[in-house]
Amino acid sequence: MTEFTATVTVRLKAGVLDPEAETTRRALERLGFELSALRSADRFEVDLEAADADAAEERATKMAERLLANPTIHDYDVAVAER
Amino acid sequence: MTVAVVEFGGSNCDRDAVRALRHLGIAAERRWHEDGLPTDLDGIVLPGGFSYGDYLRAGAMAARAPIMTEVREAAASGVPVLGVCNGAQIGSESGLTPGAFTTNASARFQCEPVHLRVERVDTPWTAAYEAGDVIEVPIAHGEGRFEIDDAAYDDLVADDRVLFRYCDPTGEVTDAANPNGSTGNVAGVLGEHETVAVLMPHPERATLPDVAKSTDGAGILRAFV
Numbered sequence: 001m002t003e004f005t006a007t008v009t010v011r012l013k014a015g016v017l018d019p020e021a022e023t024t025r026r027a028l029e030r031l032g033f034e035l036s037a038l039r040s041a042d043r044f045e046v047d048l049e050a051a052d053a054d055a056a057e058e059r060a061t062k063m064a065e066r067l068l069a070n071p072t073i074h075d076y077d078v079a080v081a082e083r
Numbered sequence: 084m085t086v087a088v089v090e091f092g093g094s095n096c097d098r099d100a101v102r103a104l105r106h107l108g109i110a111a112e113r114r115w116h117e118d119g120l121p122t123d124l125d126g127i128v129l130p131g132g133f134s135y136g137d138y139l140r141a142g143a144m145a146a147r148a149p150i151m152t153e154v155r156e157a158a159a160s161g162v163p164v165l166g167v168c169n170g171a172q173i174g175s176e177s178g179l180t181p182g183a184f185t186t187n188a189s190a191r192f193q194c195e196p197v198h199l200r201v202e203r204v205d206t207p208w209t210a211a212y213e214a215g216d217v218i219e220v221p222i223a224h225g226e227g228r229f230e231i232d233d234a235a236y237d238d239l240v241a242d243d244r245v246l247f248r249y250c251d252p253t254g255e256v257t258d259a260a261n262p263n264g265s266t267g268n269v270a271g272v273l274g275e276h277e278t279v280a281v282l283m284p285h286p287e288r289a290t291l292p293d294v295a296k297s298t299d300g301a302g303i304l305r306a307f308v
């Protein structure tokens with residue numbers, strides 16, 4: 001078994017309104033920053049042991065599908081690295 | 084026989100729901116989620132509140148609690164299930180009902196009376212109303228914006244599973260009357276069976292004449308009579 005860190009990034013699907021990001025964007029503009037858009041995302045770092053990177057990615061993907069993301073509103077991606 | 088009002092850590096409308104149901108002559112009791120559902124079950128209410136502190140997403144944790152397996156089985160066997168506010172979020176997170184409830188378009192918590200148009204009256208939840216009735220029921224949520232993809236929304240409408248839409252006092256469904264940016268002004272929907280329903284507004288806060296501005300919500304709870 002090898003130790004991995006699976007990084008799961010969960011973000012709203014394109015086109016789904018993100019009021020918190022919009023509020024944050026306005027606050028940055030009030031601070032004098034220039035920007036065109038701002039998107040937010042949640043990042044989960046999952047330490048786990050698995051036989052290989054594929055197995056680690058498969059398990060982390062299931063975690064995303066069953067809990068970390070809500071498929072109605074979210075897309076997600078999974079990146080695995082040896083720890 | 085009793086209606087079980089399921090209490091999770093962070094539920095806070097469970098007592099209100101029990102009191103409102105009893106006011107209508109319906110036997111009801113709070114049920115701690117770890118104790119499972121009672122055997123003499125007439126119905127289930129998933130009450131409002133902030134279960135598990137809204138960690139991850141509102142309703143996400145409670146939706147994966149073991150009792151929800153029992154709730155889904157009961158729902159499949161025809162036991163009426165009503166999710167209110169956080170209970171609606173739990174219902175959608177658990178797959179009992181379609182769509183998702185997420186951050187209000189205003190990005191603010193909103194606590195205010197709203198008007199709802201009753202979209203169909205041939206369900207247990209709306210049998211007390213007349214077609215096109217407008218009822219006044221309060222909302223109190225930060226994550227009540229109903230989101231659903233376009234194809235699933237078309238199916239929802241085609242299947243006639245929208246129960247309530249936010250509207251103005253005359254029953255017009257307008258953007259101005261949409262408190263949270265919900266798709267199609269949807270405030271409440273049916274699950275796969277018409278005995279399963281969720282809504283963001285609080286019928287239990289519009290039932291008791293002594294404390295409520297309106298008692299229009301009582302008709303929804305009468306589904307359990």
